[in-house]
Each structure stands twice: as C-alpha cells, then as structure tokens.
Amino acid sequence: MTREDIITAAVEIVADEGYDRLTLSRLAGALGVRKASIYYHFTGKQEMVDSIYAHFRDQFLNLGFAVDFSKDARTVFMTAMSHWKTVFQDKQRAAFISLVEQRKNIDDRSWDVANSLRLMIRGQCEAMLEHVMAAGQMRGVSSSLLSLMFSNTVYSALVDGQGDPDAFLVSFLDSFIK
Amino acid sequence: MTREDIITAAVEIVADEGYDRLTLSRLAGALGVRKASIYYHFTGKQEMVDSIYAHFRDQFLNLGFAVDFSKDARTVFMTAMSHWKTVFQDKQRAAFISLVEQRKNIDDRSWDVANSLRLMIRGQCEAMLEHVMAAGQMRGVSSSLLSLMFSNTVYSALVDGQGDPDAFLVSFLDSFIK
Amino acid sequence: MTREDIITAAVEIVADEGYDRLTLSRLAGALGVRKASIYYHFTGKQEMVDSIYAHFRDQFLNLGFAVDFSKDARTVFMTAMSHWKTVFQDKQRAAFISLVEQRKNIDDRSWDVANSLRLMIRGQCEAMLEHVMAAGQMRGVSSSLLSLMFSNTVYSALVDGQGDPDAFLVSFLDSFIK
Amino acid sequence: MTREDIITAAVEIVADEGYDRLTLSRLAGALGVRKASIYYHFTGKQEMVDSIYAHFRDQFLNLGFAVDFSKDARTVFMTAMSHWKTVFQDKQRAAFISLVEQRKNIDDRSWDVANSLRLMIRGQCEAMLEHVMAAGQMRGVSSSLLSLMFSNTVYSALVDGQGDPDAFLVSFLDSFIK
DNA sequence: AATGAATGAGGTTTCATTCAT
DNA sequence: AATGAATGAAACCTCATTCAT
Numbered sequence: 099m100t101r102e103d104i105i106t107a108a109v110e111i112v113a114d115e116g117y118d119r120l121t122l123s124r125l126a127g128a129l130g131v132r133k134a135s136i137y138y139h140f141t142g143k144q145e146m147v148d149s150i151y152a153h154f155r156d157q158f159l160n161l162g163f164a165v166d167f168s169k170d171a172r173t174v175f176m177t178a179m180s181h182w183k184t185v186f187q188d189k190q191r192a193a194f195i196s197l198v199e200q201r202k203n204i205d206d207r208s209w210d211v212a213n214s215l216r217l218m219i220r221g222q223c224e225a226m227l228e229h230v231m232a233a234g235q236m237r238g239v240s241s242s243l244l245s246l247m248f249s250n251t252v253y254s255a256l257v258d259g260q261g262d263p264d265a266f267l268v269s270f271l272d273s274f275i276k
Numbered sequence: 277m278t279r280e281d282i283i284t285a286a287v288e289i290v291a292d293e294g295y296d297r298l299t300l301s302r303l304a305g306a307l308g309v310r311k312a313s314i315y316y317h318f319t320g321k322q323e324m325v326d327s328i329y330a331h332f333r334d335q336f337l338n339l340g341f342a343v344d345f346s347k348d349a350r351t352v353f354m355t356a357m358s359h360w361k362t363v364f365q366d367k368q369r370a371a372f373i374s375l376v377e378q379r380k381n382i383d384d385r386s387w388d389v390a391n392s393l394r395l396m397i398r399g400q401c402e403a404m405l406e407h408v409m410a411a412g413q414m415r416g417v418s419s420s421l422l423s424l425m426f427s428n429t430v431y432s433a434l435v436d437g438q439g440d441p442d443a444f445l446v447s448f449l450d451s452f453i454k
Numbered sequence: 455m456t457r458e459d460i461i462t463a464a465v466e467i468v469a470d471e472g473y474d475r476l477t478l479s480r481l482a483g484a485l486g487v488r489k490a491s492i493y494y495h496f497t498g499k500q501e502m503v504d505s506i507y508a509h510f511r512d513q514f515l516n517l518g519f520a521v522d523f524s525k526d527a528r529t530v531f532m533t534a535m536s537h538w539k540t541v542f543q544d545k546q547r548a549a550f551i552s553l554v555e556q557r558k559n560i561d562d563r564s565w566d567v568a569n570s571l572r573l574m575i576r577g578q579c580e581a582m583l584e585h586v587m588a589a590g591q592m593r594g595v596s597s598s599l600l601s602l603m604f605s606n607t608v609y610s611a612l613v614d615g616q617g618d619p620d621a622f623l624v625s626f627l628d629s630f631i632k
Numbered sequence: 633m634t635r636e637d638i639i640t641a642a643v644e645i646v647a648d649e650g651y652d653r654l655t656l657s658r659l660a661g662a663l664g665v666r667k668a669s670i671y672y673h674f675t676g677k678q679e680m681v682d683s684i685y686a687h688f689r690d691q692f693l694n695l696g697f698a699v700d701f702s703k704d705a706r707t708v709f710m711t712a713m714s715h716w717k718t719v720f721q722d723k724q725r726a727a728f729i730s731l732v733e734q735r736k737n738i739d740d741r742s743w744d745v746a747n748s749l750r751l752m753i754r755g756q757c758e759a760m761l762e763h764v765m766a767a768g769q770m771r772g773v774s775s776s777l778l779s780l781m782f783s784n785t786v787y788s789a790l791v792d793g794q795g796d797p798d799a800f801l802v803s804f805l806d807s808f809i810k
Numbered sequence: 811a812a813t814g815a816a817t818g819a820g821g822t823t824t825c826a827t828t829c830a831t
Numbered sequence: 832a833a834t835g836a837a838t839g840a841a842a843c844c845t846c847a848t849t850c851a852t
Binding site: 216 | 381432448
C-alpha cells in the first residue's frame with residue numbers, strides 16, 4: 099500500500115459517498131488494511147487530505163493542451179473537447195473534481211482548483227475563438243462573451259453531467275462557426 | 277426557538293463550514309441552547325435534515341415568475357434577472373443552495389433541487405427568447421442552444437459567484453437582442 | 455457524579471498507579487461510569503488535570519495555622535506537627551501531593567506546589583524557633599539553619615514516609631529545646 | 633547505536649518530559665533511528681526499562697567513598713560533599729535519579745534506589761559525625777539525629793535543587809563543628 | 811544492525827441519542 | 832420548552848510489537 103493508493107481510495111470515497119463519509123475506518127476498509135496502517139504513511143487525516151490536493155495539483159500541471167491551430171475550426175474545437183473529456187473524465191480526476199466541487203464554497207484550496215479548471219476551459223476556448231475570428235470564420239459576437247457562455251456550458255456538462263458535451267459542441271459549431 | 281430557527285441556523289452552518297460540520301452540538305451552540313433541546317422540535321438529526329429540504333421546497337414553490345411579456349425584450353430580461361437575484365441571493369435560500377450544491381452528487385434529493393433550479397432559469401430563458409424571436413428581435417441562433425448557454429452562465433454567476441450577472445446580461449443583450 | 459468526584463478519583467489513581475496510568479478508561483472504570491460521561495463535566499483530559507491543581511490550590515489556601523504561641527515550646531511544636539499531619543495525611547491531599555511529587559521536575563505547576571508546601575513548614579518552623587529563642591529556651595544554633603534542616607526532615611517524613619515524624623520531633627526537642 | 637546509547641536517551645526523556653512520555657517513538661526520534669531498530673537491542677520496552685535500572689545499579693556500585701578520615705573535620709565534610717556532588721550531579725545519573733524520584737511511590741524498585749541513596753548519605757554522614765565526635769570536636773547533639781537532618785537537607789539540595797549544598801555545609805559546620 | 815510496513819490494543823475525543831426532570 | 836446527565840458507537844490517534852528484508 100502506497101500513499102498514492104490511499105489517496106486514490108480516499109477521493110473515490112469522497113466522490114461516491116460524500117466528504118463527510120471520508121473516515122479512516124471507511125478508508126482502511128476500502129484498502130483492505132487496518133486503520134492504524136494509514137498512520138504509517140500519513141501523520142494524520144489532515145495531512146492525508148492535504149496530500150490529495152498536492153497530488154492532483156501535480157497531476158493537472160502535467161497536462162498539456164495539444165491543439166493544432168493550423169487545422170480547421172471544427173477540428174480544432176473537437177480536438178479541444180476531446181482533450182477536456184480526457185482531463186475531466188479520467189476516473190481519478192473526476193473523483194477529485196467531485197471533492198473540490200463539494201468543498202469549493204468551504205475551503206479556499208478547493209475554490210482555487212475549481213476556479214482554475216473553469217478558467218482553463220475558458221481561456222483555451224477564447225484562444226480558439228480568436229483564432230477562428232481572425233480567419234473570418236465566425237459570426238459577429240464578441241469572443242469574450244461567447245467563451246464565457248461556452249466554457250460554463252462545457253464545464254456544467256463535463257462536471258455536473260448537465261447534458262452531452264458532444265451534442266452541445268456540434269450545435270454550438272453549427273450556430274456560431276461558419 | 278422554533279423549528280424554523282433551527283433550520284435557519286442549520287443551513288447557515290452548512291453554508292459556512294460544510295455539511296460535515298453540521299452536528300447537533302455545533303447547531304445547539306449556534307442557537308444558544310443545549311443539544312438535548314433540539315430533540316423537542318425534531319425526532320432526530322435525520323428528521324431535521326429532511327425538514328430543511330421540505331422547508332425550502334415550500335419556499336421555492338411559492339415564488340412566482342412575474343414577468344410581463346408585453347414589455348420590450350431588454351426590460352423583460354432585466355426583470356427576469358432581477359427575479360433570479362431575489363431567488364438566489366436571499367441569505368437563507370443561498371445557504372440552502374450551498375447545501376444542495378455540496379450534496380448534489382451525493383444524494384438524489386439535492387440533485388433534484390439543483391437540477392430544477394437550473395431548469396427553472398433555462399425554461400424561463402427559453403420562453404423569453406421564443407417571445408423575442410417571435411417579435412423578430414433576435415439574431416438567428418436557436419433559442420434552445422442560447423438558453424442552455426445563457427442559463428448555465430447565469431446559474432454559475434448567481435450560485436458560484438462566477439462573474440457579475442448584470443454585466444453578463446448587458447453584454448448578452450447587446451450581442452443577441454436587437 | 456460531580457467534577458469533584460472525578461478529581462478525587464483521578465488523584466487516587468495517580469497516587470496508587472502513577473501519572474502515566476491516569477487514563478479516561480481507567481478513571482471511568484473507577485467511577486463506575488462510561489468514559490464519554492467524563493466529557494460532560496470536562497472539555498477534555500487536560501482541563502480535568504488542570505482542575506485538579508485548581509481544586510487543591512483552593513483547598514490548601516483554606517488551611518489556617520492555628521498555633522498558640524503563648525504555650526510552652528514543646529506544646530507549640532507538637533501542635534504544629536499535629537497540624538502538618540492533618541495537612542499532609544488527609545487521604546485526598548496526600549494523593550494530590552503524590553501527584554505533584556511525581557511531576558515536580560516535569561511541570562512548573564507541580565514544582566510550585568511542592569515548593570510552597572516545603573516553604574510553609576520551613577516558615578512556620580522558623581517562626582516557632584524565633585519565638586522559642588526569644589524566650590531563651592534554645593541552644594545557640596541559628597534558627598534559619600535549624601528550620602531548614604527541620605523542615606526538610608519533617609517534609610521527608612510526611613511526604614516520602616522517611617521515618618516517623620513524631621519520634622523525630624521528640625528527639626529534636628530533646629536536643630535543641632530546653 | 634548501543635544499548636547504552638538507548639538507555640542514556642531514555643533517562644534523558646524521562647527526566648525532561650516525564651515517565652509517561654517515554655515511548656518507543658519518542659525514544660527512536662531522540663536517537664535518530666526508527667522505532668523497530670530498538671528491538672534489535674532489547675526484547676521490548678519492559679526489558680529496556682529494566683536494563684535502565686540494572687545499568688545504573690552497576691554505576692552506583694562502582695562509586696567508592698574515598699574520604700580520608702585522618703584529615704580535620706571541615707576537610708572531611710567538604711570532601712564528602714564534593715563526592716556527593718559528583719554522584720548526584722553527573723548528567724546521566726541525575727536523569728536516572730529523576731526517574732526514580734518520579735516513580736518511587738509507584739514501584740518498589742524505584743523506591744529501593746531512592747532510599748538507598750538517601751541512606752548512603754546518611755550513613756556516611758553518621759560515620760563522619762561519629763569520627764568528629766570521638767575527636768571531641770562536636771557539640772553535644774546526637775549524631776544519629778544530626779545525620780538524619782543533615783542527610784535530608786543534603787538530599788533535598790542535591791536532588792530537588794532545594795538550596796545550595798555548599799552554603800548549607802558551611803553553615804552546618806560553623807554551627808555544629810568546632 | 812537497522813528498517814519498512816503493518817497491526818491489535820487502547821488512548822482521547824466527538825457524535826447522535828435517551829430520559830428523568 | 833428546555834436541560835442536566837449519561838451513554839454506545841464511532842471518530843481520530845498513539846502505543847508497543849512483529850516480521851520479512
């Protein structure tokens with residue numbers, strides 16, 4: 099059993115049963131060890147929770163945004179969506195995001211994570227829209243406004259399961275991109 | 277001390293400190309009474325939590341949507357936004373919404389509430405857009421897509437504090453409504 | 455069960471089994487209650503230990519030193535010894551003194567108590583010796599030196615069970631007081 | 633790391649933080665090794681504590697009492713005091729004595745040690761007083777009584793830090809030894 | 811000679827709950 | 832309508848110990 103195993107099991111519990119059910123007994127049960135064993139790897143519950151954030155911060159930092167802007171607008175957006183789905187729908191990351199969504203109004207650390215994810219989508223969207231606009235392929239709506247609405251909708255779809263992101267993307271492209 | 281006092285204090289704790297910190301001691305402390313006193317009003321913690329949901333369900337049901345569609349598009353939307361701000365920014369309701377946001381991926385009851393609030397905005401938005409479109413005041417974008425994006429953005433602004441809803445509305449009206 | 459009951463049981467455990475054996479389970483066992491019950495009366499173990507010191511500080515402050523200096527030297531000393539035996543051999547106080555003796559080199563609070571008890575005997579002894587000396591009943595040894603040695607010996611006898619205090623007193627009086 | 637290193641660190645912890653803080657983790661921390669390593673040197677905590685007593689019993693047995701009774705009374709006493717200071721103020725032995733002082737009312741082994749140290753001083757003092765008395769240099773006070781008071785005072789000074797032993801000795805010699 | 815990893819027992823504390831008053 | 836007192840269960844944490852390496 100490694101620190102990472104524990105972290106993985108912990109976020110899974112939080113995602114499935116809620117932050118309030120993240121107890122060391124529950125965690126030990128999920129890991130198939132006794133709860134005292136967890137104390138070999140962490141000095142206490144708090145350090146364990148802290149290291150969840152540290153672990154995923156590192157994870158997210160290592161994710162590039164490999165979008166080739168030389169392709170046509172539709173391809174660019176679909177590649178981006180594909181990337182976001184990878185980012186958000188990876189099982190472990192999704193569990194961590196569930197944690198920060200539960201806690202984002204409670205602790206600043208969670209708020210920061212949730213916020214930066216939203217900003218990531220928004221920023222990347224805006225870059226793509228600017229690019230498309232420069233190519234004269236977009237209708238006359240401010241890219242700033244559009245990327246705000248776009249990113250909120252994508253975020254809701256990916257994180258809250260509010261609708262199908264692909265269907266939305268198609269509809270969006272049909273409406274706004276020539 | 278009434279049931280309502282307890283409910284009010286309870287959602288405040290959840291909103292400020294998180295659902296996991298909603299304990300009867302904490303609650304009694306906030307109310308300035310002893311823990312045991314709460315059992316005079318509720319049979320137990322579960323019933324208390326249940327009644328939080330019941331209480332606010334009633335609250336939300338009693339909120340009408342008094343928008344006069346005979347006014348011009350801008351007025352209609354601004355009246356609607358004003359209404360939503362009333363709905364979401366009332367201190368107690370905001371606290372309750374914080375509760376359901378924390379729990380929406382954990383229990384169905386919370387998911388239902390969060391979902392129906394989002395749908396409320398979306399439906400009302402769609403109705404307004406259809407109306408505007410019928411009056412020929414709107415650019416050629418599907419009202420369904422637009423209301424999806426609009427409602428997600430308004431919801432994020434009102435619930436997650438993601439941006440200023442009024443500034444967004446102005447920008448939205450300028451871009452999409454003649 | 456009152457706070458005082460708990461304190462009494464606690465010092466008894468410390469005196470009989472050592473400070474390291476003062477656990478809440480052990481304490482609850484001695485009191486015939488469950489350990490959670492102790493938390494109704496104290497916020498935690500630390501506060502309980504603190505209140506032991508507070509309790510006995512009050513106790514000791516209320517002990518007068520009713521020695522009638524108009525009596526003859528032997529009577530004065532024997533009355534004093536009688537008083538000290540009352541002070542030190544009361545079951546509860548003896549248990550508390552055992553606590554402070556165990557801890558006097560560890561925490562300042564204990565050192566203060568042990569020290570002031572020693573000084574109490576020494577001061578009272580010195581006062582008596584001065585009185586006797588003024589009456590011309592004493593051999594030419596400095597009362598300061600004599601009271602130092604006397605008080606250390608009485609303290610050892612009463613607190614550490616080092617010898618019989620009465621036998622010592624008789625011997626002391628025979629040697630130093632006419 | 634040797635058994636002696638461990639013993640030395642152990643008594644230091646007891647002296648500084650109290651017997652209840654002598655845990656294997658704490659000890660390992662002080663030694664800069666892991667907890668499990670201690671089990672290479674001792675079969676368990678109990679054996680380690682036992683060997684503390686054994687170690688210091690040997691130490692004390694090897695301390696002679698090299699006082700040359702042919703010298704004058706003052707010199708004899710001052711040599712003895714010098715010896716006692718060596719015995720009691722050695723850092724390690726002082727730590728061990730702190731241990732037995734903490735535990736002397738709890739376990740017999742500790743009581744035996746503390747008692748024999750007191751008796752050592754008392755016996756040596758009595759021998760010196762008898763010698764002095766035989767030489768006609770002492771005032772007419774029973775050497776038995778005087779050595780009891782003397783030894784208690786010296787013991788308090790050396791072990792409990794109650795006063796300066798040298799100042800006391802000078803004062804004692806001035807008062808009782810011609 | 812030392813350690814990484816685990817564990818059962820037992821420690822302190824908090825939880826929701828009960829019940830007589 | 833509220834509380835003082837207690838409690839079983841379960842939380843977090845520390846303890847001494849074991850054992851393969």
